Amino acid sequence: MAVIEAAELVKEFSRPAVLEGRLPRLRALFSTKRDITRAVNGVNFEVEPGELVGYLGPNGAGKSTTIKMLTGILTPTSGVCRVAGLEPSRDRARNARNIGVVFGQRTQLWYDLPLRDSFEVLADLYNLDRTTYRNRVGLFTELLDLSDFLDTPVRSLSLGQRMRGDLVAAMLHEPSILFLDEPTVGLDVVAKARLTEFIAETNRSAGTTVVLTTHDMEDVERLCQRIIVIDSGTVLYDGDLSRLKERFMPYRFLVLTLAERSIRRVADIPFATEVETSAVGTVLPYPDRSVVLRFDPREITTPELIARVSQVYQVDELSIVDPRLTDVISKLYDGLLT
Amino acid sequence: MAEQTWLRQYVILERAALRAQLQYRVNFWTTLMGGVAYQGTQLLFLGVLLGKFGLIGGWGFSEVAFVFAMRLASHALYVVPFGSLRLTDEMVRDGEFDRVLLRPVNPFLQLVTRMFPLMSLGDALLGLGALVIFGLQAPVDWTPAKIGYLILAVIGGGLVETGIQTFFCGLSFVATSTFSLRIFADTSITQFSGYPLTMFGRATFYAFCTLFPMAFISFLPATVLLGRTSDVPLPTLLTTLSPLAGTVVFVLGYTFFTKMMPRYTSPGS
Numbered sequence: 001m002a003v004i005e006a007a008e009l010v011k012e013f014s015r016p017a018v019l020e021g022r023l024p025r026l027r028a029l030f031s032t033k034r035d036i037t038r039a040v041n042g043v044n045f046e047v048e049p050g051e052l053v054g055y056l057g058p059n060g061a062g063k064s065t066t067i068k069m070l071t072g073i074l075t076p077t078s079g080v081c082r083v084a085g086l087e088p089s090r091d092r093a094r095n096a097r098n099i100g101v102v103f104g105q106r107t108q109l110w111y112d113l114p115l116r117d118s119f120e121v122l123a124d125l126y127n128l129d130r131t132t133y134r135n136r137v138g139l140f141t142e143l144l145d146l147s148d149f150l151d152t153p154v155r156s157l158s159l160g161q162r163m164r165g166d167l168v169a170a171m172l173h174e175p176s177i178l179f180l181d182e183p184t185v186g187l188d189v190v191a192k193a194r195l196t197e198f199i200a201e202t203n204r205s206a207g208t209t210v211v212l213t214t215h216d217m218e219d220v221e222r223l224c225q226r227i228i229v230i231d232s233g234t235v236l237y238d239g240d241l242s243r244l245k246e247r248f249m250p251y252r253f254l255v256l257t258l259a260e261r262s263i264r265r266v267a268d269i270p271f272a273t274e275v276e277t278s279a280v281g282t283v284l285p286y287p288d289r290s291v292v293l294r295f296d297p298r299e300i301t302t303p304e305l306i307a308r309v310s311q312v313y314q315v316d317e318l319s320i321v322d323p324r325l326t327d328v329i330s331k332l333y334d335g336l337l338t
Numbered sequence: 339m340a341e342q343t344w345l346r347q348y349v350i351l352e353r354a355a356l357r358a359q360l361q362y363r364v365n366f367w368t369t370l371m372g373g374v375a376y377q378g379t380q381l382l383f384l385g386v387l388l389g390k391f392g393l394i395g396g397w398g399f400s401e402v403a404f405v406f407a408m409r410l411a412s413h414a415l416y417v418v419p420f421g422s423l424r425l426t427d428e429m430v431r432d433g434e435f436d437r438v439l440l441r442p443v444n445p446f447l448q449l450v451t452r453m454f455p456l457m458s459l460g461d462a463l464l465g466l467g468a469l470v471i472f473g474l475q476a477p478v479d480w481t482p483a484k485i486g487y488l489i490l491a492v493i494g495g496g497l498v499e500t501g502i503q504t505f506f507c508g509l510s511f512v513a514t515s516t517f518s519l520r521i522f523a524d525t526s527i528t529q530f531s532g533y534p535l536t537m538f539g540r541a542t543f544y545a546f547c548t549l550f551p552m553a554f555i556s557f558l559p560a561t562v563l564l565g566r567t568s569d570v571p572l573p574t575l576l577t578t579l580s581p582l583a584g585t586v587v588f589v590l591g592y593t594f595f596t597k598m599m600p601r602y603t604s605p606g607s
Contacts (some may be wrong), residue, residue, distance in 0.1 A: 013603055068604050073439045075600035089600065096442040105606065108437045112358035124350045125443060127342055153361065 002046035003177060003209050004070060008079035011040040011065050011233075039065040041233030042079065049176070052203045052210040054224035054241070058333045062233040063213040064103075067181050070211070071101050083177060097126070100170035104182035107166055109154045115165045116150045119172060126173040133172070140168040143198055160191030167195065171202070177209045178202070184219055196222050217326040229332055236332055241325070248331065249323040253279065254293040254305060257286050259314035269293065269308050271300035281324045289316075347443050351451035355422075359454045366456060373460020377410060380528065381468065395537025401564055404476035406532035407468035408488075408556035412495025413527070414458065414465035420500045422452040424524075426507040427516050433606040445599065446592065449507065478563050490581040491559030497584030498554045499527060501591035508595035511602050523550075531555045536569055543571065554583035 017033035018024070040062040047053050057063045068074040069081055072088035072095050081088065088095040101108070109118040116137075123133040141147050144164040149157055157165065163183060170178065180199065184192045196219055202208050203223075214220060220227060220241065227244065229237040237244060254272070272293040277284055284290045291313075295305055302320060309315065342350075360366060387394070394402050426449050429435045438448045469492070478484060502523055510516045531552040536543050546553040558580035561567050567574045 073436050073604050093442045096440055101440050110354055112361050121354045
């Protein structure tokens with residue numbers, strides 16, 4: 001039984017129309033014309049309990065709008081969404097007890113109070129008894145290393161500290177479902193690693209269902225088994241992360257560093273095509289001596305290809321590189337694959 | 339996790355708001371004094387006015403002062419528990435209202451506890467003080483029934499103002515900025531409702547009873563207590579029932595607020 005369901009979910013926004021012609025701004029003050037945008041345009045998906053799903057899409061794709069409908073902030077224009085059996089917009093307060101939400105762009109903590117006070121207010125609102133509260137805060141403090149700034153007012157926290165605080169605030173009442181909207185945006189490498197590790201652990205040990213939006217493909221590769229990609233308000237892909245690569249970028253790269261500078265280019269190697277070195281997506285140590293071959297492992301095995309290449313070239317070094325998720329995703333966004 | 343009562347949630351949130359305000363000490367003292375000063379100048383102005391002219395609309399100083407004191411007390415009953423409503427506009431516009439919707443607590447309750455009403459404590463002191471002083475000076479033979487009526491009238495007046503402000507909160511979900519409307523309501527209530535409203539003429543008076551129901555805030559119930567219902571171009575029964583108007587206005591305002599809330603657009607990503 002799915003714990004999150006979206007069926008033909010639609011959200012439209014309307015705003016006063018931008019007029020053309022003479023004195024458009026003045027006339028707009030008296031106009032009743034409105035422009036309608038469909039931020040989410042018939043989205044369907046289901047999430048099973050305990051899944052950790054990446055909800056991806058370019059800026060303005062409708063990710064946040066979807067999350068806001070699932071969390072009860074926005075009321076759908078049409079279609080239905082259900083979270084743990086409840087319709088969030090109708091049963092807002094009960095839904096709020098089942099879910100935890102973190103918006104990377106916006107804090108939910110009391111800005112003027114020390115972090116600890118925010119936790120206490122939330123514990124009171126969620127009616128936690130003192131022992132449970134103390135145990136949980138103790139555990140989170142240890143896992144996320146909060147002890148140094150528990151008594152600092154939220155307004156004085158760094159972004160990384162604040163995000164950790166927000167995550168704890170969202171999880172104090174032990175929700176069975178977590179919505180994380182860009183939780184790692186703007187964080188440094190260490191802070192990000194700590195946060196993603198915590199999210200993975202929560203999902204693993206407590207079986208918490210997690211829906212995560214992010215632009216960071218490292219987060220996705222580290223955390224998500226399944227991803228849903230949307231653009232212009234509709235789902236482009238929904239499925240396994242590994243299958244996405246198989247389906248849309250079934251090839252791998254063989255990167256060769258050749259022994260000699262002036263080498264005869266492109267011998268005809270079957271099942272392999274030479275491509276620009278930039279296709280690999282990383283900086284190569286010796287660009288002028290490098291050759292990148294693209295091949296499909298279903299057509300030729302890696303050892304076989306290496307054997308053939310070695311017959312033609314004097315090779316100093318070679319390595320196999322998989323296409324990066326970010327390239328797959330950006331191709332998806334560009335609509336090249338649909 | 340059992341549900342708490344509204345009162346419990348109110349206490350939790352108000353306590354947090356107070357703690358937040360106490361973080362800024364200078365601000366604490368200046369706002370407290372500012373509240374007294376702001377409403378006090380209104381009272382001084384009234385004193386000067388009556389000192390010069392003696393009568394306003396056929397009403398003597400002690401009578402007008404009593405209407406004015408009821409107004410101040412009613413205003414305190416709005417502004418102390420519900421004054422944070424004026425922040426709604428901004429919360430809706432910059433998306434901070436998201437947070438309200440993510441918590442398992444009634445949104446209206448969260449809006450009214452957004453900020454602890456420090457400045458309004460000045461209003462409360464002044465309102466209560468003025469009501470006692472001018473109530474004793476007013477030409478009213480106080481009986482327990484009349485005191486009861488006065489209390490109901492003051493509560494009713496507070497609810498009228500709360501209802502109007504709640505209506506504006508509802509409006510902010512669709513109109514983005516209701517700032518000027520809110521200021522308009524606030525100043526008109528401050529400047530008109532402490533006076534005998536019949537002095538503005540019949541048409542204006544009816545507007546004060548319907549469109550912009552500030553006649554219910556203090557003037558109408560005051561005429562009942564002062565025995566001047568004959569001044570009012572309304573059936574006496576209606577005038578007598580005027581303290582109930584607060585409940586009506588508040589229910590209307592609150593209903594509008596809840597009807598408009600689903601139209602919140604949650605700006606920002």
